[in-house]
Amino acid sequence: MIHRSKAPLRIGLAGGGTDVSPYCDEFGGAILNATISLNANATIERTTDGKITLEALDRNETQSFDQAPVLPLNGQLDLLKGVYNRIQKDYPFAGTGFRLSTYVDAPAGSGLGTSSTLVVAIVGAFVEMLQLPLGEYDIAHYAYEIERSDLKLAGGRQDQYAATFGGVNYMEFYSNDKVIVNPLRIRQRYLDELENNLLLYYTSTSRESAKIIIEQSKNVTEKKSHSIEAMHQLKQQAQMMKEALLKGQLDEIGRILDIGFEQKRRMAAGINNELIDTIYDTAKKNGASGGKISGAGGGGFMIFYCPGNTKYKVRTSLDQFGGQYRNYQFVKHGLKTWTV
Template sequence: MIYRSRAPLRIGLAGGGTDVSPYCDTYGGAILNATISLYAKASIELLEDKKIILQALDRNEQETFEWNKSLPITGKLDLLKGVYNRIQKDFGFPKKGFQLSTYVDAPAGSGLGTSSTLVVAIIGAFVEMLKLPLGDYDIAHYAYDIERNDLNLAGGRQDQYAATFGGVNFMEFYEDDKVIVNPLRIRQEYLNELENNLLLYYTSTSRESAKIIVEQQKNVTQRNEKSIDAMHQLKAQSKMMKEALLKGRLNEIGEILDFGFQQKRNMAHNISNSLIEDIYIAAKQAGATGGKISGAGGGGFMIFYCPNNSCYKVADTLKKFGGVIHPYQFATQGLDAWTIG
């Protein structure tokens, strides 16, 4: 038997960073994001022997172990091991050999929530195989708990919930890990126009989000007013974005993105850099009305709102920076899993 799953990556449209503790625990956070047609995929195939084979096909990494209830966390394939260890601890696992294979459609450090989405996909495959009684909120929180507490990886909360639920969502974050996912009923013509005008650009650079996030957390703990005020403004931005999308005021999207770009710089060092600034200026000069860095910042993907068919000129202008325009569509389906007999 083979058990497969996939979960969509996401682009953040507003409020990025307000889902990170301790900010959201103290002030409450809010984010608006949308899942896209790039995926993290997981597949579990049962084996005749008692070996455990883990492989990340996109990274060309593989490890093989004798069957054990706990696999060593060594810095290699830790997301796969972390999920297995936690599933084994909480639910038990038959003493059967298996091969867990994963693939992600975007590189690590790209700012599209790859790590968290991969964890959700792996959990989905195990849930399918073991018929675990976990709903959407359970799976998303489970993924968050494994990453943040079991593996001690710095980060926020939005990615796990976006990957699990799918679609365009306004998310609220509170203390005690409370999260409320509000699916937005946006008219299809508004979504079509947003998809038409929103350019997804990979800078061909990656970044280590953990360092940026740790500094962001430190700024809140030490009550850095400039950083905290920036997060307040980004939380307000998410509400502006929600209203603009629901009411079809798409001509405001670029300005709202631009407002967020200016604020996000103040959250921590290295969110922006000279390359990102040059790309952003060039995109605006070519017709984009605003944009943002996807994820924590420092590199990875950027998005630009390009009205009036300016996306073609913007795309052509950005070629000189060595990045790649990435085609996509919005994805309405979240985590999905199935069995091959």
């Protein structure tokens, strides 16, 4: 039997960074995000060779092991190993062997939540195979614990919940890992217009988000007022974005994104750079009313709100930078699993 899963990547629209400790533990965080038609995919197939074979198809990486309750973490395929190790610890299972294969529809470090979404997809494949009694909040928190506690990877909380729940959500983050996911009932014509006007642009550069997030957390711990105040403003931005989308005030979207762009660069060094600033300025000069860096910053994807019929002009103006425009649609589904 073959057990499959897929989980959608997300676009963060507002509040990015306020889901990271210690800020959300002390002040509470808020983020608004939406899942899109790019996915992380995982497949588990039982085998008869008695081996555990792990492969990331999009990275051309493969490792094979004899059956063991714990696989060694060595920097290669650690996300796959981390999920397996945690599942074996909490829900031990035996068998003849299996092959776990994964691929993601966007590059690692691109700012769409690829790593966390992949962990959700892998957890989902094991949940499907073992028929584990885990609900949406359980799976999202489980994926978060594997990344942050087991693998010691720095990061926030939004990606695991976006990938698991799907749709457009206003998320709240509090101390003691408390997360509240509020699905937004946005009229379809508002979503269609948002999708039509929002340009998803890959700068063709990736970055290691952990370094930026570590500095961001350090700035809060050290009570650096400029960083904390920026996060306060980004939390307010998420509330503004929620109201604009629910009321259909789409002309406000670009302005709200622009507010976030200015505030986010104050959170930590490395979030923006000369290339990002030049791309952003070029997009605005050619019709975009605002935009943002997706994810932690430093590279990866950027989004721009292009009102009216400016999207094509903005897209053409960015050709000089060698990036890539990506088609997408908003999707309402979160994690999906099935067996064939």
